[in-house]
Amino acid sequence: MRLTSLLGFIAGALTTVSFIPQVLHAWRSKRCDDLSWAMLLTFSAGVVLWLVYGIRLWAMPVIVANAVTLVLLLIIMALKTRYASR
């Protein structure tokens, strides 16, 4: 069971930090056209619900992982909006 929990923590960390290289990629290339708005908005809605879920259970790993993911998604959406006009 301890290994299973560890797996969950690593899994959550990976899916969260994965958005860091996406932010850097967008920042460097000044392009986000190939990221679908429907994906970004649907995924963000899911992350917000995960955050509410985590807060209701006061499950800190769920809260932290989803709060960080949400911030990274907001940055990506801000960059997409900014670069769209170019």
Next chain:
Amino acid sequence: MRLTSLLGFIAGALTTVSFIPQVLHAWRSKRCDDLSWAMLLTFSAGVVLWLVYGIRLWAMPVIVANAVTLVLLLIIMALKTRYASR
């Protein structure tokens, strides 16, 4: 607690189905350049670990959501590889 579980189910469904519009977007535009390989690979590694986690706990919602997400990610990565040469 019932509402909390429902929140979790809807959250999981949203983060999983969000990749469907991304697949359609890539398919229609024939472009995936703005999706970072580091994001796709790191996120996929996380999803694989979530899948192993779900299998170890035999938690069907975790297994199904992550299996579907992994299939969609593999499609996106296949399209990115295919369109890269254009």
